Amino acid sequence: xxxxxxxxxxxxxxxxxxxxxxxxxxxxxxxxxxxxxxxxxxxxxxxxxxxxxxxxxxxxxxxxxxxxxxxxxxxxxxxxxxxxxxxxxxxxxxxxxxxxxxxxxxxxxxxxxxxxxxxxxxxxxxxxxxxxxxxxxxxxxxxxxxxxxxxxxxxxxxxxxxxxxxxxxxxxxxxxxxxxxxxxxxxxxxxxxxxxxxxxxxxxxxxxxxxxxxxxxxxxxxxxxxxxxxxxxxxxxxxxxxxxxxxxxxxxxxxxxxxxxxxxxxxxxxxxxxxxxxxxxxxxxxxxxxxxxxxxxxxxxxxxxxxxxxxxxxxxxxxxxx
Numbered sequence: 001x002x003x004x005x006x007x008x009x010x011x012x013x014x015x016x017x018x019x020x021x022x023x024x025x026x027x028x029x030x031x032x033x034x035x036x037x038x039x040x041x042x043x044x045x046x047x048x049x050x051x052x053x054x055x056x057x058x059x060x061x062x063x064x065x066x067x068x069x070x071x072x073x074x075x076x077x078x079x080x081x082x083x084x085x086x087x088x089x090x091x092x093x094x095x096x097x098x099x100x101x102x103x104x105x106x107x108x109x110x111x112x113x114x115x116x117x118x119x120x121x122x123x124x125x126x127x128x129x130x131x132x133x134x135x136x137x138x139x140x141x142x143x144x145x146x147x148x149x150x151x152x153x154x155x156x157x158x159x160x161x162x163x164x165x166x167x168x169x170x171x172x173x174x175x176x177x178x179x180x181x182x183x184x185x186x187x188x189x190x191x192x193x194x195x196x197x198x199x200x201x202x203x204x205x206x207x208x209x210x211x212x213x214x215x216x217x218x219x220x221x222x223x224x225x226x227x228x229x230x231x232x233x234x235x236x237x238x239x240x241x242x243x244x245x246x247x248x249x250x251x252x253x254x255x256x257x258x259x260x261x262x263x264x265x266x267x268x269x270x271x272x273x274x275x276x277x278x279x280x281x282x283x284x285x286x287x288x289x290x291x292x293x294x295x296x297x298x299x300x301x302x303x304x305x306x307x308x309x310x311x312x313x314x315x316x317x318x319x320x321x322x
Contacts, residue, residue, distance in 0.1 A: 008102030011092040014041035019287025020297040021107025029058035082117035096278035102313035103279035138274040143265030147248040148257040169217035179274040193230030270305040281305040
């Protein structure tokens with residue numbers, strides 16, 4: 001994709017102002033072409049952070065000024081900024097929904113700070129789904145050689161088993177299959193599906209969820225023509241023999257799949273929300289308050305998230321103009 005003035009525009013939200021989201025885009029702009037990026041955030045905050053880092057403010061970085069209450073917050077979160085943070089996010093979502101932006105990339109937020117301000121917020125993924133019409137969101141993290149999607153996301157481990165139903169497994173796999181086709185251009189995706197229990201339940205001796213829920217769901221998916229394999233024990237699925245033939249791994253819960261992906265590619269992975277009517281990617285890490293203002297934050301994940309958003313926007317554009 002070219003970076004001309006006519007290229008589809010991608011919105012980048014700064015995320016938590018006290019974290020590394022603002023400086024990541026400033027650092028990246030020093031050596032990467034970002035002509036297609038529109039930053040949504042407080043221009044004063046960016047100027048202050050650039051000064052702190054000893055950087056010239058990038059001339060190739062247009063900013064849609066969205067003010068926050070306290071710009072002098074590097075490393076120390078202020079709940080007074082939450083209203084501005086949510087305005088940034090809403091502005092990007094609205095722009096994607098009305099066609100102003102081809103995609104949005106989000107800087108890291110801190111859920112605790114937002115909730116401490118009195119705003120109920122369980123995460124970007126859930127909020128995006130609500131704001132875009134109640135779509136079913138699916139969290140997918142991806143490196144250059146591994147994609148992992150989640151059946152359940154931010155739940156206590158004790159609640160996972162109850163949350164996993166036959167209908168949910170079917171719905172998640174359908175969304176992943178559809179979006180790998182639509183947003184990645186994969187004609188017939190191959191999905192590897194984890195079991196929930198050790199050894200995928202070992203025939204019911206280590207749990208019945210595979211027999212009662214997951215296997216019937218996969219049989220239904222196969223009857224729909226979706227290429228699913230499983231349920232496989234996670235410690236078998238996440239080995240080269242299986243992964244080299246697959247397009248995505250479907251994990252039953254957050255810490256079943258994401259530690260594997262992050263151990264392989266932390267800092268160079270992107271977080272992608274499937275199932276939405278818009279394209280949204282993000283970094284694979286948090287706000288890193290301890291690194292804010294140090295200049296030591298790694299821009300690798302943000303660059304990956306931007307590149308994935310560009311590729312998805314290109315796929316969408318090509319599909320619409322076939």
